[in-house]
Amino acid sequence: MAAALCAAQDPDLAAVLASERRRTAVIERCAAAVCSVMAMDSPGGGSGVVFDPAGFVLTNFHVVGKADDDYHLPDAPEPPAADLAKWRTEHPDADAAAVAEFTKAWKDSWCDENWPSGTDLYKPKKVGMPDGKLYEGIVLGIDPGSDLAVLRLVPKAPGQTWPYCDFGDSDALLAGETVFAMGNPFLLATDFTPTVTFGIVSGTHRYQEGSGQRMLVYPDCIQVDAPVNPGNSGGPLFNEAGQVVGINGRISIGDRGRVNVGVGFAIASNQIKNFLGDLMAGRHAEHGTLDMSAWFMNSGTGDERRRGVYVQQMFRDAIVADAGVSIGDEITWFNGSDVRSANQLATLIGVLPAFTWVSLGYRPAQGENAFGDERRVTLRMAYLDTGSSKDGHGADARMASRSDRRLAARAIMARWQFGADEPSGRTFTLAAAGGGDGSDGYTARSDGTRLQLQLGERTLVQAGASESFAREGGQIRSLAVEERARLDRELRSNPFLWNGRTIGERLRDALLRGGVHVHGIAGYRFALPGDGDCEAWLTLDGRPLGCAFRDPIGRKRVEYHIHPAQFYFVADGELQPGWSVATATVEHDESWFARKP
């Protein structure tokens, strides 16, 4: 009351109070999503933040720690009595052996659904929310390479949701911008109410080396002067709008031991987004590498001054060596950015997941202090072995259980908005540009449920569940097996053929398989039920990004990486140059699916 009175008399004070109200409101909203993460049976812990209302929590890898070697997956429960009784009525003459077989099959399918794969197993964690309640947290994905982990809260009642915070754009941060950190420093809060500390961004795009075998690298972090202390690890860094722009993970320390000296580092949210798909799918997120080390050199004087980033070490079989780069070459360009320092190159590479397609520019060394013209190559990054996991690097080594991945897929979709009003027709044309022979080019036209595929002289149509045909040389015929499969797989996996009315249905039974990265755009990979190894790729906000499936006609696995300015057509892991894609949103035409042209 007194404050309001003063404010009325003093416009400056009114402005200060208004800004204070805005700030406290943002803090109040954010605080509800900040949690404490602790092990079940040992002291210590860190912080985390809920980023999805279905209870997905982001924290640091060093908070969840390495896998629990002594942990075993729980045994499958006995089949429910109702299921057993139903089976008995269906099989009235079943003997004991048949019952045992049914029980085993039921248990196997239970394990298949509820057990994660991989060898790094974690005991559930304790997660304390600011509502004062403790939840069980299932460790899903881990990223030891850059210190991240995702947990899923186990609801206390079906359908429970949690307060959550959205991610912000960490690349929009500027030195001097106000930020606040939240978490549970020194585990002070026994009721899990987070501590709030306030500061500014001191620096952006900082590269901080890791420890051990390339673990816990912070390739692109935000430096802040907001006090960050032990226990803050895994907690969020917010911008003024209350969006998560980073995860606080480490601090530089001075002479006074392991406490804040005003230099904290947060993992940038845009880097986190690149790994979010892998983390939510329960994977061991892999970082990309070019298999080489390059150092900044600044030597010589006057006209002979050499300043740049030069390749210092690489393996004989390194991917960059295959691309033509040798020791001593100058690295000039990476993915559209001029390379100015070794730190910057490490930042550019460090934020990318393994197996991402990248472009590299270099000038080959030609004798002493001479370099050729810049060459540019496109290559697929290898994975960086952090030595932190027993899990192999196979496609499905570490993975959350099917039920967790189904839940993740539904949680992701639940937050997307689909425009149901726009034209429902979609066309998708893959064409050879110049050099290609055009044998794989085609045009697909769909209204979201039906599909017409024009493959050279052939036109394949799937006009309904039972209505399909091929038209070739003016003749109508029924589809060959592989043609039918091709239509089915194209429509199931290619999100560019879906529309707002059908996308929900298309993804209804999908499982989250991991993340994908198409030239700076992060996305999710959804595995679709059915044969053909079909994957649909969508961006974090639900726009189509590409797809992958086994093409039964061309007999290869095709991948379309579709960036608005760039298209990668990959067949059986090899980049196919000279292809382009055109997509269009149009009013659909009934003649697409008609037997008569």
Added chain:
Amino acid sequence: MKTILIAVAAVTAGIATIPAQTEDFGAAYSFDERKPQTPVERVIAKVQPSLVKVHGASGIRGITSYATGIIVSKQGHILTLDQILIQQDRTRVVLYDGSVHRAKVLPEDPGLGVRLLKIDPTLVNGELQALWPPDEEGARYRTGQFVVSVGNCFRLAEFSEKLSATFGVVVGKADTALRYRLQDVKYDGELILTDACNNPGHYGGALFTLDGRWLGINARLLDSKETNTMLSAVIPVRDVLPYLEDHILGKRRVEEVVEKVPAWTGMVLFDKAGRRSPPAYVDRVVRGSPAEQLGLRPDDLVVRIDDYSIRSCKEYREVLEKYAAGDSVQLTWKRGTTIKNGELKLARDPKAEEAKK
């Protein structure tokens, strides 16, 4: 660069044609920054080109080998703190654009603990963006005022990477006369104290107000082992002005040369040689000396001269050097369990006078 687009019959709007994979297209990941908007962001962005990274010889015994410097002239003068291991021929300066320059080391100012470096301006791309101490009005600061401190703490920024910035308020000012550990501070004047974080490497950086006025140069942390506290101290830039004018503008100030006569108290302390200087116990008092007139006796312990705490014979001597014969000081001493104090009139040492004759 070959980029071929294929044509699609335009049916309605919403067509996107994505070109084939090429090696020349937009950045996947951009370092481009948005424009600064708030006063803090604006100050930090504005001053970055005027600050440099300073690398000295490799550090030994906990003396960091890196610091920050401030460009103070277009001719290549750079002001830094004289507390890193700076050696002629081994000192390098990294400018905002990432270029590395050898720096010549100019004489330091022993009173301030600052030093000028000089780089060759003809080797610099473009013009150096120099700062200069503001006028007296502009250099004024008040407790509670918001400040931004910019420097290269922990050498986090390399080459063209931007220096770190921290934010805080002026928490007060300190007269170094009150300092507890005399050996730590060379500077003998008023220091600005701030809670804007200051760490190794940040030293030699600059402190600014939110409207971009340059207030001071980051000094080393002042610390107290007794209370386990540390304070960020900043040397006011106005105090550095005479040194800058002397070395950059060649404006040598004519100082009045006054012959200083050493002060004499007539107390002889019990000062045995050793690694640690012992407490300032009086061994004997010269007859007829100022100390005797004030009533000092052997075994008295001198604990304070004016505002200076005296904890050892060494500190007693150092403090006394600040005074001259003819000055008066408030002396506090301890006798047994009682504290006494009184005004001590400093005199000329009769023996020294005789020797002179």
